[in-house]
Amino acid sequence: MNPIIAILWLLIFSKLLLFWLWLWQLKEYHLGRFKAHFEGQWLKKIISSFWRQKYPKFTKKIILIFLASLATEILLFLHFSFPRVIILTIFLIPLLVLSFQIPASIWRKIIINRAKAKRAEFKNLLVVGIAGSYGKTSTKEFLATILSEKFKVLKTKEHQNSEVGISQCILNDLKPEHQIFVVEMGAYNRGGIKLLCDIAKPRIGILTGINEQHMATFGSLEKIIKTKYELIESLPEDGAAFFNAKNEYCLELYGQTKIKKNLYGKEANFSGGENILGAMAVAKEFKMGEEEISRAVEKIENKMPGIQIKKGINGLTIIDATYSANPDGVLAHLEYLKKISGRKIIIMPCLIELGKATVENHKRIGQKIGEVCDLAIITTKDRFKEIKEGAPNALFLENPKEIFEKIKVFCLEGDIVLLESRVPVKLIQQLTAGN
Numbered sequence: 001m002n003p004i005i006a007i008l009w010l011l012i013f014s015k016l017l018l019f020w021l022w023l024w025q026l027k028e029y030h031l032g033r034f035k036a037h038f039e040g041q042w043l044k045k046i047i048s049s050f051w052r053q054k055y056p057k058f059t060k061k062i063i064l065i066f067l068a069s070l071a072t073e074i075l076l077f078l079h080f081s082f083p084r085v086i087i088l089t090i091f092l093i094p095l096l097v098l099s100f101q102i103p104a105s106i107w108r109k110i111i112i113n114r115a116k117a118k119r120a121e122f123k124n125l126l127v128v129g130i131a132g133s134y135g136k137t138s139t140k141e142f143l144a145t146i147l148s149e150k151f152k153v154l155k156t157k158e159h160q161n162s163e164v165g166i167s168q169c170i171l172n173d174l175k176p177e178h179q180i181f182v183v184e185m186g187a188y189n190r191g192g193i194k195l196l197c198d199i200a201k202p203r204i205g206i207l208t209g210i211n212e213q214h215m216a217t218f219g220s221l222e223k224i225i226k227t228k229y230e231l232i233e234s235l236p237e238d239g240a241a242f243f244n245a246k247n248e249y250c251l252e253l254y255g256q257t258k259i260k261k262n263l264y265g266k267e268a269n270f271s272g273g274e275n276i277l278g279a280m281a282v283a284k285e286f287k288m289g290e291e292e293i294s295r296a297v298e299k300i301e302n303k304m305p306g307i308q309i310k311k312g313i314n315g316l317t318i319i320d321a322t323y324s325a326n327p328d329g330v331l332a333h334l335e336y337l338k339k340i341s342g343r344k345i346i347i348m349p350c351l352i353e354l355g356k357a358t359v360e361n362h363k364r365i366g367q368k369i370g371e372v373c374d375l376a377i378i379t380t381k382d383r384f385k386e387i388k389e390g391a392p393n394a395l396f397l398e399n400p401k402e403i404f405e406k407i408k409v410f411c412l413e414g415d416i417v418l419l420e421s422r423v424p425v426k427l428i429q430q431l432t433a434g435n
Helices: 003-026 031-035 042-052 060-079 082-099 101-121 135-148 163-173 192-200 221-233 246-256 274-285 290-298 326-336 353-373 384-390 400-410 425-431
Strands: 126-131 153-155 181-182 204-208 240-244 261-265 308-311 317-321 344-348 377-379 394-396 418-422
Touching: 003 060, 003 082, 003 181, 031 204, 060 082, 060 192, 082 153, 101 192, 101 384, 126 135, 126 246, 126 384, 135 153, 135 181, 135 377, 153 353, 163 181, 163 192, 204 274, 221 274, 221 326, 240 274, 240 425, 246 261, 246 317, 261 274, 274 290, 274 377, 317 326, 326 344, 326 353, 326 418, 377 384, 377 400, 384 394, 418 425
Parallel strands: 126 181, 126 204, 153 181, 204 240, 240 261, 317 418, 344 377, 344 418, 377 394
Antiparallel strands: 308 317
8 A cells, every 4th residue: 555645544544533532532421422412414513523623631541542543543554455444444433432431331330339438438428419400510619618617528529520520539539537528410311310329428419400401312301300300319318408499390399309308599689699599508407607608608709600700802801601501501691691781792602412402492592692692603503593593693603713803893892702611712712812
């Protein structure tokens, strides 16, 4: 075979492999989330993502898969003609990635069992489990801050809400001096929350809210509701359950719960404000006084969950809500934006993993954008049509350079730019350059 052709192909192969490894890692090696990524316009998504190369975080696992795949590809070159190599490669990449799930699954079980054994040694540890479609992280941060005023508190770190993440937190960070463990719990299928409860053994459970987020992996809203409720079902008889009064599904679940139960957040005066009220309600369960709680709340700098307010170029205010995105979160941020004076601009992609609810939710978001914003820049085309129905001022722009140029031309000093979900890091850096 011509060595130039071989080298060129190996370069193309490496680029393809890195793209698939990036996506597989992004979806936390969850097959359902991986498939949901390609809902609608799947071929265009592959081509677009491929040419805007994404690189995975080079963990030991990723490096091992990459080197093994590259070595296998070279072996194919030595034994087959070029056309056959291409055909075999189409099947090779996903098979190699999937094959590493077998040892990864074994390692996962070992980690979980070790974590369970260590957790069992802490007889007096009080664990608070937090589950829901949205609001988990902010509630966790609020609660850990408040409880730390009186207790030695351990909390799961950022993105540490899976069975492996929680297990690693227990193995690496749980110490004898800890009195309370605040655990964020995430899942993408039935039984997922129950597994996390089997590991952490919570006595108190908080349901922060339920919506259609990740419905593409669950299959239905009913399955999402049942999965989140696994937290409450796992609590002991002397446990306590807390439900967000602002969420209709939480209210329904509150009604069917038999153990000690509480509603929180009804008096919240802005969308998302119920999260801090929930943290305060749980603190009272731990016998903290009003003065202690108030003192701790004063230490919380950002009481609006899920956002960071930054200074932008040319006198802009940048509201960074890119940590995650779900329909209720986007709507809450837009409602928050509505109360601020000045022109408003939103930059966001279409939301993913909403399954059958995706059309309805994007129409709702579009209507809210049309009501609140002077300009909307949508960075993906999947559901742009539905957003555009309610927001005639919405533009589809996917190139970060073009988006930046549009913002510079359109925006004036004092304008507010809301960034939602996966906005390119380079664009965020450009918009906040020098600040």
